Amino acid sequence: MKTAINNIKIFDGTRIAWECGSVLFDESGILAVGEGPFEAEQIIDGRGRTLTPGLIDGHVHLGTLGAMSPNSSESELVQSGALIAAQAQQVWSCGITTMCNCTTGANADIHVRDLIRGGLIPGARIVACGCGICITGGHCWTAGHQCDSELEALRAAREQLRLGADFVKLFATGGMGTRNSIPNVAQLTEGQMSAAAEAAAAVGAFSRAHATGLEGAKRAVRAGVRIIDHIQMDEELAAMMAEAEAFYCPTIVTRYNILHTEDPRYQYMRAKADSGDLDRKKRALELCRKHGIRIIAGTDAGPNDMTPLGSSLWTELNLYAEFGLSPVEALTAATSGAALALRIEAVTGSVAPGLCADLAVFDGDPTVDLHALNTLAMTFQSGIMRWRRM
Ligand SMILES: [Zn+2]
Missing domain, CATH: 3.20.20.140 (Metal-dependent hydrolases)
Structure with a gap:
């Protein structure tokens, strides 16, 4: 299933790639990273949130x-x-x-x-x-x-x-x-x-x-x-x-x-x-x-x-x-x-097209303050949402 997370701050694994960007992915991997917003079967509003690699x-x-x-x-x-x-x-x-x-x-x-x-x-x-x-x-x-x-x-x-x-x-x-x-x-x-x-x-x-x-x-x-x-x-x-x-x-x-x-x-x-x-x-x-x-x-x-x-x-x-x-x-x-x-950089660890969609979404911003790691909202493994805060 294609998922888009739109209008979100993106840490791509090395830097803040987008203050307000979007990611499109499915089980096969990350399909696009850009300004967006992207159309998809599942659309997640990322406003005010931060996305990082898993x-x-x-x-x-x-x-x-x-x-x-x-x-x-x-x-x-x-x-x-x-x-x-x-x-x-x-x-x-x-x-x-x-x-x-x-x-x-x-x-x-x-x-x-x-x-x-x-x-x-x-x-x-x-x-x-x-x-x-x-x-x-x-x-x-x-x-x-x-x-x-x-x-x-x-x-x-x-x-x-x-x-x-x-x-x-x-x-x-x-x-x-x-x-x-x-x-x-x-x-x-x-x-x-x-x-x-x-x-x-x-x-x-x-x-x-x-x-x-x-x-x-x-x-x-x-x-x-x-x-x-x-x-x-x-x-x-x-x-x-x-x-x-x-x-x-x-x-x-x-x-x-x-x-x-x-x-x-x-x-x-x-x-x-x-x-x-x-x-x-x-x-x-x-x-x-x-x-x-x-x-x-x-x-x-x-x-x-x-x-x-x-x-x-x-x-x-x-x-x-x-x-x-x-x-x-x-x-x-x-x-x-x-x-x-670990020599898996071509598989995971970055938010980039072609890599597996292993992603974490935070309500806060751990790129500014790591205490915000505990605002984790969702975890995606290979494009599938596997955890979500209730
Ligand atoms: Zn040990």
Whole structure:
């Protein structure tokens, strides 16, 4: 069905393209963007409203924590898959139309991604990696291939790619969520990450690395990893990332929540956090600006209820603004910037003819004040209205 949203302010993924423009689309994609107004079977009055591309959460963990290894049981796989299918619809209420899932046990994300992609179930787009790659006993080992040599890392990467992973997830350092893991200690070697990154590149996939310590992050950049997650970077790492054209995924909201949680279940994580962490995250965003490092917005939401899927992306973007990004820069990181990092820029992330009609409509104007994200009125996925505020 052809839909027109007329007379609306349009943020196209990088800039305010129209103060008062119109968009025409259907299930096949965006048909026209212009002054309008357009005629269509369904016409929505956009006056006073703002339209953006559907939002992208560039770092989530979907599914259950029960399904935690490549060899998980069938029932765990089914449970995790059912949960992911529900989560892929739930996030529409926050304007999210794409998520990058950065490790789930049993590869359930890859299976659900294929059901959504094949049109068998409706849901937000999922960019999936399945199980991650770590050292034996390393961060996230319960959901990963445990590899202690370059050959093992190479084989694990190829197994994930054979299953259909869009990218390979590497655990370059320890982390917060795994008990007894020391966050800043380097884990996978540069050689292991090179082997996995090259295997991914050989089949047109990419790689990304969890890195909370500088040594691990630098190994990942030298290994040619495309996206570096979490790191509180220093000047040297920033220069290396700029040179390598690597992307940065900040996931500030998770660290913010860990630092502020009173929940007894998460005190083991809080004990690993440092009160200077948020200042160093702010510094990382300043270094991105200084060195021209591109940002993919991401939350690390999902593995626990401390950082819920969906609304945490709004908090994340507000933290970017608090730490110096303009609302338009923050929105770019959650739309076209994220799409570029994930290599789906020809599919989604921008309001442009030919792309999928993944769109969000706000009653307020998040391009001026990101608090207006909570005025979300409608979410369209591939041209179909999937959520509307009652
Ligand atoms: Zn993560």
